[in-house]
Structures are given as C-alpha cells and as structure tokens.
Amino acid sequence: MNLSAENLGWRVHGHTLLENVSLEVAPGQTFGLIGPNGSGKTTLLRLLAGLSKPKAGRVLLDGKSLARMRQRHIAQSIALVEQQAETTDRIQVRQVVALGRTPFLSALRSWTEEDDAIVDQALVDVDMANMTGRLWHTLSGGERQRVHIARALAQQPKILLLDEPTNHLDIRHQLSILELVRQLPITVIITLHDLNQAMACDRLGIMDGGQLVAAGKPQAVLTSERLQQTFGVQAELLTTANGERLMRFYHA
Numbered sequence: 001m002n003l004s005a006e007n008l009g010w011r012v013h014g015h016t017l018l019e020n021v022s023l024e025v026a027p028g029q030t031f032g033l034i035g036p037n038g039s040g041k042t043t044l045l046r047l048l049a050g051l052s053k054p055k056a057g058r059v060l061l062d063g064k065s066l067a068r069m070r071q072r073h074i075a076q077s078i079a080l081v082e083q084q085a086e087t088t089d090r091i092q093v094r095q096v097v098a099l100g101r102t103p104f105l106s107a108l109r110s111w112t113e114e115d116d117a118i119v120d121q122a123l124v125d126v127d128m129a130n131m132t133g134r135l136w137h138t139l140s141g142g143e144r145q146r147v148h149i150a151r152a153l154a155q156q157p158k159i160l161l162l163d164e165p166t167n168h169l170d171i172r173h174q175l176s177i178l179e180l181v182r183q184l185p186i187t188v189i190i191t192l193h194d195l196n197q198a199m200a201c202d203r204l205g206i207m208d209g210g211q212l213v214a215a216g217k218p219q220a221v222l223t224s225e226r227l228q229q230t231f232g233v234q235a236e237l238l239t240t241a242n243g244e245r246l247m248r249f250y251h252a
C-alpha cells in the first residue's frame with residue numbers, strides 16, 4: 001500500500017510545527033525518519049496515521065485522502081506505535097495485544113480461532129509469549145514497548161508507523177525488533193535516533209525545524225554536511241572486518 005503526504009502543515013497556538021512536508025513511501029519499503037529532538041517526527045507520524053488532521057495539505061493512502069476515510073477503515077490499514085502509549089492498568093498482556101484485532105470485529109464478525117493465532121504469533125514475534133498473563137502495570141518499560149509493538153502487529157496493518165520503537169529496549173531486543181520490522185512485507189515508517197541503525201532502512205527522511213530537509217537512500221542523505229548542519233555533529237566513517245560501514249560521532 002502506498003502512503004504519501006502532500007504539503008503537510010501543522011500549527012499549535014500560532015507556532016508552526018510542520019511546514020510543507022511532502023513524501024511518498026512505496027509499498028514494502030522501510031522508511032526511516034530521523035532528526036533532532038523537537039524537529040517534528042512525532043507530529044508527522046500522527047498526521048500520517050490520521051490521528052491528527054493536517055492544518056494544510058493532505059495524506060493519501062493509495063491515492064485516497066485519509067480525511068475522507070472512517071477511523072475504523074484507516075485502522076484496518078495503518079497501525080501506529082506511539083512513544084509513550086499508555087494502557088489501562090488492570091489488563092493482561094494478551095488482552096492488550098488482542099486489542100489489535102478490534103478494527104476487524106463487528107456484530108457480524110466475532111472473535112475466531114484465527115484471531116487467537118494472530119495474537120499468539122504477534123506475542124512470539126516480540127518475545128513476549130512467556131508473559132501473556134502478566135498485568136500491564138507490572139511490566140518494565142521495554143516489556144510494555146514490546147507489547148505495544150505486538151498489538152500493532154496483531155492489527156496486521158499494511159502500513160506500520162513506529163515512533164522510536166527501540167528507545168526502551170535492551171540491545172538484543174533492539175536488534176530483533178529492527179530485524180523483524182525490516183523483514184515485514186509491509187510499508188514501515190520508523191523514527192530512530194541511532195543513525196547507524198537508520199542506515200539499514202531502504203530510504204531515510206531527515207526532519208529539521210518542522211521541515212523534511214532531505215529524503216533518499218541513506219548514504220545519499222546522511223552526508224557529513226547534513227550531519228553537521230542538522231545534527232551539529234561530525235562523523236568518522238569506519239569499516240568493520242566484514243565490510244560493514246559504521247559512523248562514530250563527535251562534537252562538531
């Protein structure tokens with residue numbers, strides 16, 4: 001499924017938080033959104049998910065404006081994992097993940113064994129299958145993060161939007177979530193602060209001061225000029241024994 005944004009703008013109390021942002025993410029691509037704190041990444045993701053209505057421009061899903069689609073219909077295609085998503089206290093892990101199936105249930109379509117299987121698989125995918133009965137409020141920050149990702153996976157979205165999904169995770173779970181995300185045959189837009197991890201995306205978009213200042217192949221957009229201008233750092237390029245390129249950063 002193709003997701004695109006045309007000239008998106010967003011303002012709060014007279015402050016412009018997003019200005020003239022246009023982008024297109026092709027089906028199956030993993031698009032990394034990077035940029036300094038406060039550059040507008042979360043604001044943009046919320047507009048792309050249809051959770052906030054743009055003050056200017058529009059978001060298109062396979063050419064159709066999100067503004068014309070019902071929330072339930074959007075939720076059947078797009079899942080968003082927010083940074084500080086909260087969930088009611090007395091709810092078990094499996095119930096949280098099962099919420100991902102909500103957009104598909106109705107008076108005519110009740111819960112089936114297939115829904116159970118989808119929820120089970122999502123729990124396995126994020127390595128939470130051994131905690132299904134645990135109450136939400138007893139989970140650590142990283143465990144909560146993984147449960148929220150599982151809920152989004154259970155939604156079986158065609159487009160998955162992830163806002164810093166690795167920020168609470170230990171290094172093993174960071175790597176496995178990023179690997180999982182890259183292997184999903186769906187469109188993924190993911191915000192990341194680790195620029196070396198971002199290099200593994202198919203394409204990157206760089207946000208700076210509410211604008212998308214560059215978009216394209218990682219090596220084409222993460223130039224030393226861009227790192228200096230947008231992130232205020234310099235980078236040294238290192239090559240590992242197996243030929244992988246890594247950046248080491250220091251103050252500009």
Ligand SMILES: Nc1ncnc2c1ncn2[C@@H]1O[C@H](COP(=O)(O)OP(=O)(O)OP(=O)(O)O)[C@@H](O)[C@H]1O
Pocket residue numbers: 012017035036037038039040041042043044207
């Ligand atoms: N409701 C609001 N009212 C006023 N300012 C807001 C509001 N929401 C966001 N902002 C401001 O808009 C800017 C962009 O915020 P946003 O959360 O989109 O940035 P971000 O790139 O996701 O940052 P981070 O990397 O820190 O998560 C920030 O300066 C933030 O303080």
